[in-house]
Amino acid sequence: MTFAATVLTLYPEMFPGALGMSLAGRALEAGTWSLQTVQIRDFAIDKHRSVDDTPAGGGAGMVMRADVMARAIDAAAPADDPRPRLLMSPRGKPLNQARVRELAAGPGVVIVCGRFEGVDQRVIDARQLEEVSIGDYILSGGEPAAHIVLDAIVRLLPGVMGNEASGDEESHESGMLEHPHYTRPQVFEDMPIPEVLTSGNHARIAAWRREQALKLTRERRPDLLADKDIK
Numbered sequence: 001m002t003f004a005a006t007v008l009t010l011y012p013e014m015f016p017g018a019l020g021m022s023l024a025g026r027a028l029e030a031g032t033w034s035l036q037t038v039q040i041r042d043f044a045i046d047k048h049r050s051v052d053d054t055p056a057g058g059g060a061g062m063v064m065r066a067d068v069m070a071r072a073i074d075a076a077a078p079a080d081d082p083r084p085r086l087l088m089s090p091r092g093k094p095l096n097q098a099r100v101r102e103l104a105a106g107p108g109v110v111i112v113c114g115r116f117e118g119v120d121q122r123v124i125d126a127r128q129l130e131e132v133s134i135g136d137y138i139l140s141g142g143e144p145a146a147h148i149v150l151d152a153i154v155r156l157l158p159g160v161m162g163n164e165a166s167g168d169e170e171s172h173e174s175g176m177l178e179h180p181h182y183t184r185p186q187v188f189e190d191m192p193i194p195e196v197l198t199s200g201n202h203a204r205i206a207a208w209r210r211e212q213a214l215k216l217t218r219e220r221r222p223d224l225l226a227d228k229d230i231k
Ligand code: SAH
Pocket: 087, 088, 089, 090, 091, 112, 113, 114, 115, 116, 117, 118, 119, 132, 133, 134, 135, 136, 137, 138, 139, 140, 141, 142, 143, 145
């Protein structure tokens, strides 16, 4: 089954962009997922084709109009479309691997990319948009956020990652950061690969990796361990 992504944006030419290359690009070509873009401006009502207007109550910047956004959303995803409707927004719930996994298991996503100061609150409420943040910083538009959301999803779709096993050990999949990696050469600038990794003892290697992952997580992201029973 093809995972269907629809992106509503004022800049459809930003897609597929980076998603047309490498893993995601090959999966797009193979039909594992599909990508449709919708130009929000095509749903403008006035002769200037305006999509934004000044904020009610005053203040800086512009706000995306509720009526234009609703028309674009209704055309892209009618009421019976089962796909979750996400609005890229720094006010949203921060995206995490658990939500990415849920989204990847579903039929697809409809992603609304904001610009300017954001979107009129009434369309967020009326079309039940789920606000999703990619982190505590402000982008100039939702498009790079949409790239990130889709990249994270697509790599989990069946058949996309060549080595399926590599997925389970990644940072965040296990609730911990991943252990460090090494490859050739055997000695790099006087630093050899840790001895255990060349021992051929798989149990020792697994124990070492777990220990390293735990140490790294404690140092860098103790918050990840806080609610978990990882010791
Ligand atoms: N005035 C808004 C920020 C608008 S930034 C506020 O303070 O909340 C313009 C657009 O960029 C937003 O509508 C959103 O679609 C996107 N964007 C900016 N930062 C983002 C983030 N951290 N996560 C997801 N989308 C973001």
